[in-house]
Amino acid sequence: MQRKKDKGQLIVLSGPSGVGKSTVIAELLSQRKNIYFSVSYTTRQPRVGEQDGVNYNFVDRAEFERMIAADELLEYAEYVNNYYGTSLRVIQDRLEEGVDVLLDIEVQGAAKVRARCPGALFIFIIPPSFEELSRRLHRRNTDSEDVIAGRLEKARVEFKEIPNYDYLVINDKVSGAVAEIEAILTAAECRVENRESILTQFA
């Protein structure tokens, strides 16, 4: 059961390229109410099927650098020669309305959010094995062997950051990963510090 909340929960989701994050997020958003997916800004080119304003807000480098200079970003990072970043104002508005906000960001960006928002929930998604990650990247069929090798090497570096996260979710089956994230969000709602308004009537 979801109750009206005083303030939304900020949720940071990270995981290596190819782990299936987008599918997990789409399924989570279809099942859970009162959660807003923060669409990141990026300077990278859209992949086939990606839509501006849905998968990412696609902007050029000049515009991205203007946002950095104007301090409009909660975090940003450069990754494979492209910028990725998160708009601060949109997130703050949603949290104030009592809506949870989900960020899909990589480990550098997550580290910046951790420093600025200690109350956020940090979730890392891993594949069931390293070999399975390689299989998924090949199956996706969008990248050359060189790019895949680069993504796998990057994944090894990202895995070293897992101890800085609160939760580790294994994307073996999408339904299992979604169920675990739902449990993590429900448990967060049950934390004593998030139910203080309920407590006041017993004081």
Place this chain on the structure above:
Amino acid sequence: MQRKKDKGQLIVLSGPSGVGKSTVIAELLSQRKNIYFSVSYTTRQPRVGEQDGVNYNFVDRAEFERMIAADELLEYAEYVNNYYGTSLRVIQDRLEEGVDVLLDIEVQGAAKVRARCPGALFIFIIPPSFEELSRRLHRRNTDSEDVIAGRLEKARVEFKEIPNYDYLVINDKVSGAVAEIEAILTAAECRVENRESILTQFA
């Protein structure tokens, strides 16, 4: 999904008399595998329908005081002139086997477990309102008005301990309370520090 664990999770459940804890626990145990309910020892008289070894291990004061002297108890407390306590050895064995252990203990006992087992999960169950707690105690029809008044007064004192708990679960409907506890336990399994054995294969 529940995975094989290296070590079980100790779960402490508290809540005022009449909140419906026994019903919630029975439903939780019927739905969730790999969880062991620790049957407390008590010197109080069995209520109608209560069975020795199921609801409590009923012992006399002499035996209880022997257990205290022999240091066989994880915690014990005196409440309405009766002793209540938890056997240490049974719990340790289950946790080592990777089985979660659920303790139903009141706030004094919980404080002792908190001091000895900082990794335990502490959950407090509240009724939707104080008035509803009073209604439930009257509906139970086992206690005199004086005893009910004493239980309500005791509940007010217990509520002050809630900030020392990790989670607050509202027993409005049993199914909702059970779902929240299940989410809390699943989330605990997903904590990075509880999945270190999975992490090793990515190192």
